[in-house]
Amino acid sequence: MVTVQAAIAANRFGLGARPGELAEIGADHEGWLLAQLGSDTNAAADESQGSAEILRESQRLQRVSREARRNDSEELGEAAQQAYRSFIRSQYQAQVTRRYELATVTAAPFRERLVHFWTNHFAVSADKQAVTPLAGIFEDEAIRPHVTGRFVDMLMAVEQHPTMILYLDNQASMGPNSRAARAADKRGRDLGLNENLAREILELHTLGVDGGYSQEDVTTFAKVLTGWSVGGGQGRDTDSTTGEFFFRSSSHEPGAKTILDNRYREDGVAEGEAVLADLAMHPATANFLAQKLARHFVADEPPRELVDGLARAYLDHDGELNTVYEALVSAHVAWVEPLAKYKTPQDFLVSTYRAFNQQPDNPERMFGFLGLLGQRPYTPGSPAGWPDTMVHWDGGDALLKRIEWAAIAGRQISDRARPVELGEAILGPVFDDHTRTAVSRAESAAQGLTLLLASPEFQRR
Numbered sequence: 001m002v003t004v005q006a007a008i009a010a011n012r013f014g015l016g017a018r019p020g021e022l023a024e025i026g027a028d029h030e031g032w033l034l035a036q037l038g039s040d041t042n043a044a045a046d047e048s049q050g051s052a053e054i055l056r057e058s059q060r061l062q063r064v065s066r067e068a069r070r071n072d073s074e075e076l077g078e079a080a081q082q083a084y085r086s087f088i089r090s091q092y093q094a095q096v097t098r099r100y101e102l103a104t105v106t107a108a109p110f111r112e113r114l115v116h117f118w119t120n121h122f123a124v125s126a127d128k129q130a131v132t133p134l135a136g137i138f139e140d141e142a143i144r145p146h147v148t149g150r151f152v153d154m155l156m157a158v159e160q161h162p163t164m165i166l167y168l169d170n171q172a173s174m175g176p177n178s179r180a181a182r183a184a185d186k187r188g189r190d191l192g193l194n195e196n197l198a199r200e201i202l203e204l205h206t207l208g209v210d211g212g213y214s215q216e217d218v219t220t221f222a223k224v225l226t227g228w229s230v231g232g233g234q235g236r237d238t239d240s241t242t243g244e245f246f247f248r249s250s251s252h253e254p255g256a257k258t259i260l261d262n263r264y265r266e267d268g269v270a271e272g273e274a275v276l277a278d279l280a281m282h283p284a285t286a287n288f289l290a291q292k293l294a295r296h297f298v299a300d301e302p303p304r305e306l307v308d309g310l311a312r313a314y315l316d317h318d319g320e321l322n323t324v325y326e327a328l329v330s331a332h333v334a335w336v337e338p339l340a341k342y343k344t345p346q347d348f349l350v351s352t353y354r355a356f357n358q359q360p361d362n363p364e365r366m367f368g369f370l371g372l373l374g375q376r377p378y379t380p381g382s383p384a385g386w387p388d389t390m391v392h393w394d395g396g397d398a399l400l401k402r403i404e405w406a407a408i409a410g411r412q413i414s415d416r417a418r419p420v421e422l423g424e425a426i427l428g429p430v431f432d433d434h435t436r437t438a439v440s441r442a443e444s445a446a447q448g449l450t451l452l453l454a455s456p457e458f459q460r461r
Contacts, residue, residue, distance in 0.1 A: 002428040005029040005335050010426075012341060012461040013297060013329070014109035016351025017426040033329050036108040037148045037322050051137045051162055054091060055243030058133060059232060061087055088133040092126055095136025096377040097363045104353040104360065114147045114325070115139065116346075117296055121289075122158045122205060123385035124167040126378040131167050135378035138163035151289065151319040152280035159201060159276060160245045162230040168196035168383070175226040175253025193253075198222035200383045206279040208288035213260060220257050224264065224272050227252030280319055286311040290324070292388070297328060299340050300389040306333050338430045339460035342390035345373035347461060348402060352453060355426045356413050369405050373398060403454045410449030419448030427457050 002022045009029040010017035025032045049057075061084040068077035106112045119139045126135040142161040146154035158164055165171055173194035174181045184191050198221035202213050227249055232242025240246040247269040256265050262278060264271050279285060290310035294302030306328075313327040314320075328334060343351065349369060353360060360366045370376050373393075380386045387393075419439045423431045435455040442448035452458060 001027075003027060003029065004338055004429045006032075007428040007430045008335055008338050009033055010109070011351065012338075013113065015103055015106070015113055016109075016347070016354040016461075017428075018354045018357055019422065019425040022425065022428045029335075030329050033110045034326060036111045037325060040108075040111065040144060040148075049091075049137075051134055051141055052241065052243030054133050054137060055162060055230070056232065057087060058084070059242065088129065091133035092135070092378075093363060093367070095133075096367065097360065099136055099139070099377065100350060100353070100366060101359050103350045104358065109354075111147065115144050117293070118143045118147055118154065120380070120385040120388075121292060122154075122164070123380045123383055124163050124378070125380050125382065127381065128167060131163055131378075134163040134166075148322050148325075149320075150280075151285075151314070151321055152277055154321075155205065155276050155280050156273060158205070159197070159272075160228065162243060162245060165197070165228060165230055165245070168200060169194050170197040170225060171229040173197070173222060173226050173228075174251045175223055177255070178226060178251050178253055180248070180250040193219070193222050193226065195219060195222040197228070198225055201276070201279070204383055204385075206276075206288070207282060207284040208291075211282070211284035211288065217259050220259050221275060223253035224257055224259070224275055227269070228272060281315070283311070283315065286314040286319075290314065293324065293328060296388050297341075298331075298334050299337070300391075303333050306331050339457060341461045342393055343459055343461055344386065344388075344393055345370055345375040345398075345402075346377075348459065349405075351458070351461070352406070352409055355422065355453075355458075356409065356417065358413070365408075369401075373401055399454075399459075402459070403450065406453035407446070407450045410453065411446045414444065414446035414449060417445065417449060419445060419452050422449070423452050423455075423457075430457050432457055 003026075006022045006025040006027075006029050007017065009025050009032055010021050013033055014021075061080065065077055065080035065084060068080050103109075103112055103116075122143065124131050124135055124138060126132045131138075138161055142157040142163070143154065146157055172191065174184070174191045176193060181191065195218055199218050202211065202218060202221065203209050207213055227247050229246050229248045229251070231240030231244050231246035240248075249268060252268065254266055256263060257271070258264070259275055260278075260282075262275075264274055267274065287307065290307045291302065293310060294306050298306060309331060310324050310327050313324050317323040349366065367376065375386060419442065420436060423436060423439060432455070435452070435457060439448045439451050439455075442451055
């Protein structure tokens with residue numbers, strides 16, 4: 001017998017049920033989820049380039065373009081620019097397509113949802129040109145390997161990844177008293193300190209906006225992070241590797257520094273790593289992460305006792321994320337209210353493909369739909385990431401666009417699906433009698449599928 005908890009496991013903790021998945025889950029809904037927290041079975045063999053290779057090719061194409069301009073060759077310059085734009089666009093499209101193909105076929109959807117959750121927590125935005133060809137690779141390199149490990153390891157990987165450094169311009173940050181700053185002063189240049197990375201780590205990645213830090217802490221932390229950069233580029237350090245994280249000691253602010261009343265001795269790149277390690281285990285960080293997880297998986301306004309329980313699990317187990325997930329999955333409150341969360345456009349798209357047992361076969365249409373509903377892949381527009389509450393995604397116009405997508409999708413598989421049977425297979429006991437009646441009375445299979453996808457049960461998780 002299919003239970004309500006099986007439907008919650010597949011549709012809220014997972015990415016939407018596939019036909020047969022609810023029966024597979026059965027009564028062991030917690031066990032089905034926890035079994036996905038082992039090795040990453042989702043990461044199929046991937047022949048795509050890594051971030052360093054992409055950056056090297058991107059820099060090469062930009063050099064060709066600059067040389068053409070210096071030589072006053074308008075035709076060659078335009079061709080080089082076109083080649084550069086084509087390269088970054090093709091990388092972006094390939095990475096997005098792979099992401100959603102994986103999401104629609106994975107047998108470990110809870111783990112994959114966690115990948116998406118942490119990518120959004122550590123948001124970068126591909127609408128910045130330097131990030132466009134890197135956003136999906138950032139997810140694969142910095143997020144995916146660490147979702148079931150310790151938070152501090154993910155934090156380190158993220159903050160030292162070239163994508164995050166370029167997104168928040170830390171490669172341009174220079175300690176006021178560093179060797180590089182003194183040399184720049186002699187040449188009449190003032191490159192200055194950039195606080196972006198330090199601020200977002202404190203406000204969005206660890207402590208949270210109410211985490212008890214001051215503006216002085218932000219400025220001091222920015223000095224700690226000076227020198228955290230990306231290797232390569234014209235006239236840069238010859239011992240760096242193009243496209244990889246590189247610590248430029250010449251840009252680093254010398255001297256001991258104090259952050260949140262903790263004093264850190266001058267120690268090069270290890271100085272910043274020490275600050276990150278302390279931030280990762282700060283009680284404010286535990287509370288902030290617990291709130292976000294509870295909001296994402298349980299309710300827009302999560303119960304305080306759930307948040308406190310997740311924070312305790314985090315602190316008691318040295319930031320081991322699997323322990324936090326286990327506390328989340330075992331919490332009674334996580335299972336008492338089906339359909340508590342409203343699907344984002346991405347959730348709706350992925351769950352539709354999973355319901356139809358299909359992979360995305362038209363990337364341009366997929367991009368178009370997500371862009372139309374305001375969630376173009378990897379482009380949240382700010383380091384805060386996409387919002388995670390219903391108020392940001394509901395509304396008449398947005399629902400109308402979802403219905404239009406449902407009608408298109410329904411027509412595509414109307415000859416291969418029986419709407420009522422599909423509803424029972426993917427929604428189980430939460431398939432409402434009123435919706436079942438409306439779907440059964442539809443004039444055609446295509447219309448029945450449209451009504452199913454547009455139903456309140458399918459629009460929520």
